[in-house]
Amino acid sequence: MFDVKSVDEALTIIENNFKDYKLDYELTSIDEANERILCQDIISEEDIPSFNRSTVDGYAVIASDTFGVSDAIPAQLNIIGEIKMGEKPSFVLKQGETCYIPTGGELPSNADGIVMIEYTENFDDGDVFISKACSPGNNVVYKGDDVVIGAKVIGSGTLLKPQDIGLLAALGYSEVKVKKKLRVGIISTGDEIIGISEKPIGSQVRDVNSYSLYAIVQTSFTTPVFYGIVPDDYNTLKEVVEKATVECDIVLISGGSSVGQKDVTSDVIDSLGYPGVLVHGIAVKPGKPTIIGKIGEKAVVGLPGHPASAFVVCNIFITHLINTMLGISKRSIPKVNGEMASNYPSNTGREEYLPVRVEKEHDRTIIYPVYGKSSLISILSKSNGYIHISRGSEGLNKGQLKEVVLWK
Numbered sequence: 001m002f003d004v005k006s007v008d009e010a011l012t013i014i015e016n017n018f019k020d021y022k023l024d025y026e027l028t029s030i031d032e033a034n035e036r037i038l039c040q041d042i043i044s045e046e047d048i049p050s051f052n053r054s055t056v057d058g059y060a061v062i063a064s065d066t067f068g069v070s071d072a073i074p075a076q077l078n079i080i081g082e083i084k085m086g087e088k089p090s091f092v093l094k095q096g097e098t099c100y101i102p103t104g105g106e107l108p109s110n111a112d113g114i115v116m117i118e119y120t121e122n123f124d125d126g127d128v129f130i131s132k133a134c135s136p137g138n139n140v141v142y143k144g145d146d147v148v149i150g151a152k153v154i155g156s157g158t159l160l161k162p163q164d165i166g167l168l169a170a171l172g173y174s175e176v177k178v179k180k181k182l183r184v185g186i187i188s189t190g191d192e193i194i195g196i197s198e199k200p201i202g203s204q205v206r207d208v209n210s211y212s213l214y215a216i217v218q219t220s221f222t223t224p225v226f227y228g229i230v231p232d233d234y235n236t237l238k239e240v241v242e243k244a245t246v247e248c249d250i251v252l253i254s255g256g257s258s259v260g261q262k263d264v265t266s267d268v269i270d271s272l273g274y275p276g277v278l279v280h281g282i283a284v285k286p287g288k289p290t291i292i293g294k295i296g297e298k299a300v301v302g303l304p305g306h307p308a309s310a311f312v313v314c315n316i317f318i319t320h321l322i323n324t325m326l327g328i329s330k331r332s333i334p335k336v337n338g339e340m341a342s343n344y345p346s347n348t349g350r351e352e353y354l355p356v357r358v359e360k361e362h363d364r365t366i367i368y369p370v371y372g373k374s375s376l377i378s379i380l381s382k383s384n385g386y387i388h389i390s391r392g393s394e395g396l397n398k399g400q401l402k403e404v405v406l407w408k
């Protein structure tokens with residue numbers, strides 16, 4: 001029978017048991033490194049930029065040459081050359097001199113500011129009139145302003161974002177060490193479950209969970225693996241779970257998680273090794289029969305068979321398990337705030353994760369609860385997120401503000 005844990009207890013048990021999970025690293029080229037977990041500190045071996053650079057198209061000046069100038073009283077400076085992109089200037093500016101410089105060009109020695117071309121007039125006689133004063137540092141990015149040599153710019157454990165990939169490119173990294181992908185095995189159990197290309201006979205049903213779970217756990221840092229449909233038979237299930245546990249880091253088994261005569265998932269997990277089942281039963285709606293197990297260092301989880309329950313539990317607990325095993329502390333979760341479109345009664349004694357459809361209507365964001373039993377598949381498809389209702393709550397009132405977590 002169940003020994004029901006609260007949601008917080010279950011999440012803590014996941015953290016305590018899987019936070020030290022060890023996963024090897026692999027070298028990957030940076031074009032494949034987005035959303036992978038970095039396994040090294042990135043220390044800059046260079047200053048960026050490596051030279052003092054203009055941020056505008058204009059004329060490089062010694063700022064003091066322009067002090068006090070205006071439209072009425074411009075400064076007249078002698079043009080001694082032109083800066084070419086990618087080339088080191090071959091001359092040095094002296095007082096009263098200037099040179100044309102494009103955006104991104106290197107400042108000649110002594111220049112300490114750039115006047116934008118809009119504030120200059122060039123009469124093609126070798127001189128230019130400057131009608132705007134420039135302070136030292138105007139329109140200049142100095143050597144090392146962006147990244148200074150020796151700085152730690154990205155820490156080990158970071159979930160790399162496109163912005164980080166650009167920074168790695170700037171620093172000259174073509175490949176980096178990242179954590180290997182977490183392998184997540186997926187098994188569906190049930191004598192009545194058939195493949196999706198088959199036609200159901202009698203009370204057979206097509207396998208929904210393998211596919212929805214696959215879609216949820218599929219990320220750039222995981223590799224989902226199908227292990228197929230297994231009948232409600234202890235020995236057959238044990239054989240498949242054992243193989244999956246060897247080959248994967250996490251094994252998800254949907255169905256057979258409850259306490260019926262044919263529900264063997266819990267016994268199978270316990271039979272495979274130490275410590276076995278850690279949690280069987282969570283005070284959550286849907287998902288009460290959820291099983292969290294550990295075999296050696298691997299996670300073996302039993303999800304409820306009802307497709308909507310498996311979906312919700314996977315989103316809440318398996319996402320947390322994956323983050324914990326990979327050491328991801330910051331994974332941004334898209335959320336929106338909205339107001340309830342109607343009352344929603346809830347006093348189940350369990351925390352509830354209610355699928356909702358959240359919609360922008362003019363300047364308001366409205367949350368529509370998606371009603372239906374957790375055995376219904378189509379209801380989830382109508383939702384785009386969920387709201388969390390705490391255990392002691394009596395329900396929600398029309399107009400009440402709530403936070404919606406959007407499905408992946």
Ligand SMILES: Nc1nc2c(c(=O)[nH]1)N[C@H]1C(S)=C(S)[C@@H](COP(=O)(O)OP(=O)(O)OC[C@H]3O[C@@H](n4cnc5c(N)ncnc54)[C@H](O)[C@@H]3O)O[C@H]1N2
Binds near residue numbers: 192209255
């Ligand atoms: N005596 C009790 N019975 C049940 C309880 C309880 O507390 N006491 N909890 C109920 C809840 S809540 C849920 S959720 C279910 C979970 O049961 P199982 O995990 O054992 O799931 P099954 O019995 O194997 O299947 C339930 C239902 O889902 C269909 N199913 C299963 N797998 C799939 C799949 N891959 N694709 C599509 N549909 C699937 C299956 O045909 C059943 O209709 O237990 C309650 N019972």
Ligand code: MOO
Binds near residue numbers: 284286288310374375
């Ligand atoms: O937890 Mo069950 O998942 O309520 O249907």
